[in-house]
Amino acid sequence: MKLYTLITGASTGFGKSLAIECANQGMNLIIVALPNSGLIELGEFLKSNFNIKVMVFEMDLSSKKNCNLLYDEVKKRGASVKHLINNAGVLSRGYFEDLPEDYVVTQINVNVATPTLLTKLFLEDFKANAPSGILNVSSMASFFHLPKKQVYSGTKAYLLSFSKSLRKEIKKYGIWVSIVCPGGMNTTTALCLQNRRLGWLSRTSILDPEVAAKETLKKFFSKKEVIIPGAVNKIFMFLDSVIPTAIKNKLTANAV
Numbered sequence: 672m673k674l675y676t677l678i679t680g681a682s683t684g685f686g687k688s689l690a691i692e693c694a695n696q697g698m699n700l701i702i703v704a705l706p707n708s709g710l711i712e713l714g715e716f717l718k719s720n721f722n723i724k725v726m727v728f729e730m731d732l733s734s735k736k737n738c739n740l741l742y743d744e745v746k747k748r749g750a751s752v753k754h755l756i757n758n759a760g761v762l763s764r765g766y767f768e769d770l771p772e773d774y775v776v777t778q779i780n781v782n783v784a785t786p787t788l789l790t791k792l793f794l795e796d797f798k799a800n801a802p803s804g805i806l807n808v809s810s811m812a813s814f815f816h817l818p819k820k821q822v823y824s825g826t827k828a829y830l831l832s833f834s835k836s837l838r839k840e841i842k843k844y845g846i847w848v849s850i851v852c853p854g855g856m857n858t859t860t861a862l863c864l865q866n867r868r869l870g871w872l873s874r875t876s877i878l879d880p881e882v883a884a885k886e887t888l889k890k891f892f893s894k895k896e897v898i899i900p901g902a903v904n905k906i907f908m909f910l911d912s913v914i915p916t917a918i919k920n921k922l923t924a925n926a927v
């Protein structure tokens with residue numbers, strides 16, 4: 672039976688960079704994203720440029736039904752998952768009072784329920800294929816409490832907590848769980864524009880997704896628990912651990 676790495680949200684941004692890097696390392700891939708996102712073209716590109724098998728699933732993973740459907744389709748095609756990368760995510764958009772209800776619910780579903788459920792569905796695969804690994808894509812926002820990132824940061828903090836607990840629980844099966852907490856990356860057009868307007872220090876912390884993906888996968892395969900890509904971001908995390916909370920709250924009160 673062929674073994675695969677399953678990557679959600681692989682059509683663009685960080686997920687696409689992770690997919691290309693995994694392909695470059697010779698892994699067979701199952702890639703998933705919303706319909707009409709260029710995923711089929713990416714699948715063709717990966718198949719023709721790397722000597723790997725690729726399965727492409729265009730589906731909305733915000734529902735439990737579709738997560739189950741994905742699992743059933745993967746099994747129907749006789750594939751087994753060795754590594755899962757829960758990357759699909761709905762990014763932050765603005766002030767809580769302005770967020771549409773449906774947006775908030777979808778954000779919680781995609782960022783929290785979907786990675787949790789996919790981990791559960793494929794658990795027997797990970798056991799059978801051990802040593803095997805799960806990489807959950809959280810964010811540096813999981814450590815900070817910022818305006819305009821309320822629901823987003825909350826969902827990412829869940830992933831951090833969930834991953835750390837689960838890592839202890841399933842180590843006995845030869846399965847490791849890593850969490851990557853990227854800082855800013857130049858992925859979507861909106862983020863690229865937003866990142867250009869940042870002050871000098873913050874701008875130096877922004878990574879291209881290809882660079883973040885390379886560092887992330889290297890550390891994931893060394894089974895590191897929490898991965899913070901980029902030197903400047905590691906310095907930010909160190910400062911966070913030494914600066915008193917009252918000062919941090921002042922610094923972040925109006926951050927956008």
Ligand SMILES: NC(=O)c1ccc[n+]([C@@H]2O[C@H](COP(=O)([O-])OP(=O)(O)OC[C@H]3O[C@@H](n4cnc5c(N)ncnc54)[C@H](OP(=O)(O)O)[C@@H]3O)[C@@H](O)[C@H]2O)c1
Nearest residue numbers: 680682684685704705708731732733759760810855856858
């Ligand atoms: N960019 C940053 O600065 C940054 C920083 C820290 C953490 N992160 C995290 O990194 C991950 C990727 O972020 P990104 O910036 O690369 O975002 P992105 O460019 O918006 O990509 C998100 C991916 O998730 C997919 N997706 C979203 N909703 C989905 C759904 N309902 N069903 C299936 N797939 C869905 C998207 O598919 P479509 O293309 O079809 O929409 C896309 O492939 C996210 O988890 C994000 O929270 C990003």
